[in-house]
Amino acid sequence: MLMQRWTPRDVQALINGLRTEGVRVLGPRVGDAAILYDEIETLPIGYGDEQAPGHYRLTAREDQSRFGYNLGPSTWKQFLFPPEEAIFRVQDGEFISCREQPERMAFLGVRACELAAISIQDQVFMGDFTDPGYASRRENLLLIAVNCSQASGNCFCASTGDGPAVGVGADLILTELRPEDPYYLVEAQTEAGQSMISAVGGPAAAPGEIDARDEALAATRLQMQREFATEGIAEALYAALDHPHWDAVAERCLACGNCTQVCPTCFCSSTREQVNPVSLEVTHMRRWESCFTADHSYLSGGVVRPSVKSRYRQWLTHKLAGWEQQFGVSGCTGCGRCVSWCPVGIDLTEEVAEIRRSV
Amino acid sequence: MARSDRPRLAVFKFASCDGCQLSLLDCEDELLSIAERLDIVHFPEASRRMLTGPYDIALVEGSITTAHDRERLTEIREQSGFLVSIGACATAGGLQAMRNFADVSDYARTVYPHPEYLSTLETSTPIADYVAVDYELHGCPVDKYQLLEVVLAFASGRRPQIARESVCMECKARGNVCVLVAQGQHCLGPITQAGCGALCPAYSRGCYGCFGVKEQAQVGPLIDHLRAHHGMTLSQARRSLRAYNPAAEPLQIIALQCDKDDVSGSKKGSGGHDG
Ligand code: SF4
Ligand code: SF4
Ligand code: SF4
Ligand code: SF4
Numbered sequence A: 001m002l003m004q005r006w007t008p009r010d011v012q013a014l015i016n017g018l019r020t021e022g023v024r025v026l027g028p029r030v031g032d033a034a035i036l037y038d039e040i041e042t043l044p045i046g047y048g049d050e051q052a053p054g055h056y057r058l059t060a061r062e063d064q065s066r067f068g069y070n071l072g073p074s075t076w077k078q079f080l081f082p083p084e085e086a087i088f089r090v091q092d093g094e095f096i097s098c099r100e101q102p103e104r105m106a107f108l109g110v111r112a113c114e115l116a117a118i119s120i121q122d123q124v125f126m127g128d129f130t131d132p133g134y135a136s137r138r139e140n141l142l143l144i145a146v147n148c149s150q151a152s153g154n155c156f157c158a159s160t161g162d163g164p165a166v167g168v169g170a171d172l173i174l175t176e177l178r179p180e181d182p183y184y185l186v187e188a189q190t191e192a193g194q195s196m197i198s199a200v201g202g203p204a205a206a207p208g209e210i211d212a213r214d215e216a217l218a219a220t221r222l223q224m225q226r227e228f229a230t231e232g233i234a235e236a237l238y239a240a241l242d243h244p245h246w247d248a249v250a251e252r253c254l255a256c257g258n259c260t261q262v263c264p265t266c267f268c269s270s271t272r273e274q275v276n277p278v279s280l281e282v283t284h285m286r287r288w289e290s291c292f293t294a295d296h297s298y299l300s301g302g303v304v305r306p307s308v309k310s311r312y313r314q315w316l317t318h319k320l321a322g323w324e325q326q327f328g329v330s331g332c333t334g335c336g337r338c339v340s341w342c343p344v345g346i347d348l349t350e351e352v353a354e355i356r357r358s359v
Numbered sequence B: 001m002a003r004s005d006r007p008r009l010a011v012f013k014f015a016s017c018d019g020c021q022l023s024l025l026d027c028e029d030e031l032l033s034i035a036e037r038l039d040i041v042h043f044p045e046a047s048r049r050m051l052t053g054p055y056d057i058a059l060v061e062g063s064i065t066t067a068h069d070r071e072r073l074t075e076i077r078e079q080s081g082f083l084v085s086i087g088a089c090a091t092a093g094g095l096q097a098m099r100n101f102a103d104v105s106d107y108a109r110t111v112y113p114h115p116e117y118l119s120t121l122e123t124s125t126p127i128a129d130y131v132a133v134d135y136e137l138h139g140c141p142v143d144k145y146q147l148l149e150v151v152l153a154f155a156s157g158r159r160p161q162i163a164r165e166s167v168c169m170e171c172k173a174r175g176n177v178c179v180l181v182a183q184g185q186h187c188l189g190p191i192t193q194a195g196c197g198a199l200c201p202a203y204s205r206g207c208y209g210c211f212g213v214k215e216q217a218q219v220g221p222l223i224d225h226l227r228a229h230h231g232m233t234l235s236q237a238r239r240s241l242r243a244y245n246p247a248a249e250p251l252q253i254i255a256l257q258c259d260k261d262d263v264s265g266s267k268k269g270s271g272g273h274d275g
């Protein structure tokens, strides 16, 4: 495949061009002490992150890198499957759809693990059943991915097979090299990607530069500190439903739900009727749910999973085992967000290792 | 609806700051339509019209701190169809429940020139300790939209739709950056019930727990972690657990544990992770 060589100026030209066409460009923004995904006009320069279980710090890098951070608490799912969404409203006995004309969006800076997560959510929301809101937003989407030139302390995509090299499904793939004075190798995977390249231009990459991309990815792989044995994991977890280690995790887990909210593949939602106290108009609202709440397993007469233990076990067994039966893939792409953003630093890779060790 | 057909709403106050009932007056855009749908027959903060019972819905603010209050509460219960306790005082003792962990006569001597005129109980306790309560609405003060939801729900005979999950759920939905993970601040969000919209973390500050405990609150594990990894001292732990909702049992248990740890001088806080 042909590769182009871009300067930071060319990347900016891409952003400007998309915005001129009326595309909402979403990408990294420096927020309160973390990199967030938001509407952007330009890329932040020289930021990194330091991550460990229950720990994240935004750091300053001594270079000009635009993609020198790994992942923050934001996920792209917030734009495709928003935290709260009005589905329909009822006015004078009439049902009126709240669906809006979707905007054209471009995600800039999608990492390998995130691209894999988007393709998993595509199966959830556009597989056997289609969620019309998700589908309309997804159809109007451009995906501009980035190969990771470094891994965070919590990344383990090399173990799950989802990264650090960007797989299929992106329109455009960038690789940032030489962070002190960056340049970008650019590849198109689709026609839309090809036309983005044509619009910006730039010289073809030299063969030696393609090797530089592969070396950067190999270095990123070596940087990953976490390993996660994925073979036979579903069987191992199902065989260990009574393992005493679930009780040990339940002594630390707060059942706060942060892990499911930051996970790019978790898709649970609940609905409720919101009554306008003045007009009495009712709006059917959908919002993110989590298997760590009591309401998630509330069935007529009671809560099926009242204990923290049963909720933690649900999260892990659904994510890593049940998911395979439902969708044919694991629900974990190794992004490490649930490890970083768990307030008490519970690390699923360690918990699974513990459960597998003594079965 | 004819005036006589509307459900009769009454608002009562015990030991409290009035903030919760003022939340009802704060519903500027909605108040008129509420007043059309319900007959507000007793609300001294809003009107001199104070009718006697029975009441269909009673909103009860404040905690019980005197013997006289206790009697008045029993009468209100007898007169009321649904009794809803509102706010941290009414549901978990409130700030004034700090007396539960001290000698109330010491406080009285410090504050009043003539403490002998006071007649008070040793403790400040929630409404549900004395009478049956149909619904407890958390918050210091309560959220006005949650209050409207509860009033409308009881007025139309349905269950209020109030989530019992953690503040963290709202915090993530709002797109806040977690102040505990990203800044090492002490935050009680993981054990606190949602409802405020994760207000404090949205302003880069840890949650103080004013909305009371969530269901299945894991108070011990959070405090252990904050002590082991984020420098929380025993006295900070105790103070944060006994601030707004001191009578909430899950908080009481761990605060007592802190008292014991203090006496034994042990440095607790094991079983955590790096971070
Ligand atoms: S389970 Fe954790 S590591 Fe895996 S995709 Fe979800 S957030 Fe990322
Ligand atoms: S892990 Fe829990 S929150 Fe995530 S999709 Fe499964 S059941 Fe839903
Ligand atoms: S998990 Fe892999 S693809 Fe994702 S950010 Fe980390 S290194 Fe990159
Ligand atoms: S594993 Fe961590 S983030 Fe998930 S519910 Fe438990 S304490 Fe919260």
Ligand code: SF4
Pocket (backbone or CB within 6 Å): A258, A343, B167, B168, B169, B171, B172, B176, B177, B178, B179, B180, B181, B187, B188, B189, B190, B198, B201, B206, B207
């Ligand atoms: S800031 Fe507090 S409330 Fe928000 S996610 Fe972190 S621990 Fe939870």
